Amino acid sequence: MSRLPVKSDAERDTALANLSCPHLDAKGCSVYLERPLICRLFGTTPRLACPHGRRPDEMIDPKIEQEIQRFFLEVRHVLV
Incomplete structure (x- = not known):
């Protein structure tokens, strides 16, 4: 987890509200190799x-x- 990019509280809150992950982007998982x-x-x-x-x-x-x-x-x- 410590190797993942730091996300803001707003990014995490939005992801939680959408039952999603803050590391998903338009192309999918942006931290796939480090997930x-x-x-x-x-x-x-x-x-x-x-x-x-x-x-x-x-x-x-x-x-x-x-x-x-x-x-x-x-x-x-x-x-x-």
Whole structure:
């Protein structure tokens, strides 16, 4: 997260209001190579479901999903 460009409070607030990400631009993810783990996992588990209904052929195993959720809670990792 520390390697990502700093966004203003207004940019973050706008992204949250739109259920979006402040690092998305007209061409998509502007920080793709440096994106956080939560972004890399987005859409791969039922708890991180894609709002557009997209998903991989196979979702992550439920036991692994529990570990992912536990990790996110421990490190307070959230989208946006």
